[in-house]
Amino acid sequence: MAARVLERIDGAAMLAQVEQWAAINSGTGNMAGLAAMAAELVDAFAILPGTVRLVEPAPVERMGADGRVTAVEHGRHLVVSVRPEATTRLLLFGHMDTVYPVDHPFQALTWADERTLVGPGVTDMKGGLAVMLAALGALESERALDGIGYDVLVNSDEETGSLSSAALIVELAAGKTAAFGYEPALPDGTLAGARGGTGNFSVAVHGRSAHAGRNPEEGRNALVAAADFAVSLARDAVAECPVNPARIDGGSPNNVVPDLAVLRVNFRPRNPAAIDAASRLIDATVASVLDRHDVRIDLHGQFNRPPKPIDARAARLFALVAEAGRELGLSVAHRDTGGVCDGNNVAALGVPVVDTMGVRGGAIHSPQEYLLVDSLVERAALSATAILKLAEGRMP
Structure with a gap:
């Protein structure tokens, strides 16, 4: 046959x-x-x-x-x-x-x-x-x-x-x-x-606008906070879950403190335990960036492909x-x-x-x-x- x-x-x-x-x-x-x-x-x-x-x-x-x-x-x-x-x-x-x-x-x-x-x-x-x-x-x-x-x-x-x-x-x-x-x-x-496996997340950082020359101290720079979020993830990533901070959408004119930035991040967990570790890393990074920058963060995404x-x-x-x-x-x-x-x-x-x-x-x-x-x-x-x-x- x-x-x-x-x-x-x-x-x-x-x-x-x-x-x-x-x-x-x-x-x-x-x-x-x-x-x-x-x-x-x-x-x-x-x-x-x-x-x-x-x-x-x-x-x-x-x-x-x-x-x-x-x-x-x-x-x-x-x-x-x-x-x-x-x-x-x-x-x-x-x-x-x-x-x-x-x-x-x-x-x-x-x-x-x-x-x-x-x-x-x-x-x-x-x-x-x-x-x-x-x-x-x-x-x-x-x-x-x-x-x-x-x-x-x-x-x-x-x-x-x-x-x-x-x-x-x-x-x-x-x-x-x-x-x-x-x-x-x-x-x-x-x-x-x-x-x-893989997971994709978007991190919306909401800051506060201000004049970059007259009163910048009253602003909360969302772009700087988003960059800090990206650097923190890359620095603290666990070996079994590489992280790729891939893009930041946002910004403002040069004389305005930007009040919004959206960070796009990809995770590549190599085993199920790495997903748990990466989830803890995300939570810890949110907490630390909130503490350092006095901004609001909205997180959207998920681990959609298990290893x-x-x-x-x-x-x-x-x-x-x-x-x-x-x-x-x-x-x-x-x-x-x-x-x-x-x-x-x-x-x-x-x-x-x-x-x-x-x-x-x-x-x-x-x-x-x-x-x-x-x-x-x-x-x-x-x-x-x-x-x-x-x-x-x-x-x-």
Whole structure:
């Protein structure tokens, strides 16, 4: 059966699909583009023998440069459910959004050479979505999955932290035997293993305006307090949770003491204990800056991606994928990475996950993003073979 399944994978059709999808700008904030991409995916995933639906995003708020917290619009999320009554069920997940907004100059597809397609989202992850669908379509065509069920999630906000799809991830991951995500592998095919976590925070510092020459002592400089907050975090960060104070929005004319500044900070916890340590650091820094500068501080944000270690069940799933690779003549290794994705959230629910089953490529999140086209069939075959093993009872 495996040979028949692999024969069903059509590389030319996959490439055409990637080119069609990558021509749609679906940056996370582009509602029209996300709607167009979702419509394409609804049609494409309709080949599977299940229900296809679009789920409304959960409410999300963000702090602006003015210190106010307002609602943020997101696109709908695609969910496909196949054989929900099955005892053994898998989760396959990906995302339709890219990091390229509608006004970004990187919009067109070009060929660097005969095997390298350059374009926005070709690797992260419209190529990955094509791999997922091709593998499932080939397996279903041969009725190779009749004994198991699965859910597919393609969310619209992974690139900004999956805040509007977090509850949906929890719902769909519950009770799953294993999960595959379709983030890109490295150019040589290496998979991401253990991952750190991440948290993003905005710190609004409210000071008091005053004339910089006549009565500066009556002012409370929000910019200085925000800078002190950033320096304190960087100085006192624990080793297991690197901190990146990334930006300060605010300021005033040179002759005015600034009364508002908003600091943006990213944390990268390497284990759960580091999240607790970082939370204590934030609280201590708030207290010390309030004491030194007599300002008001509003904090907004959260640790939205927990660290993802490789436990025993995840290790067995990686071994199963490596075995599938060997059967195809591929050497499939994995290594730890500092990057994060929805695989962090799935693993936190106790589900073994390999989250880089997508295409080989590189330079993602840049105007040089490229896809190695021969990896479309290769990675679809890897997914199909690994899923077939799971369907045959080779569970982690």
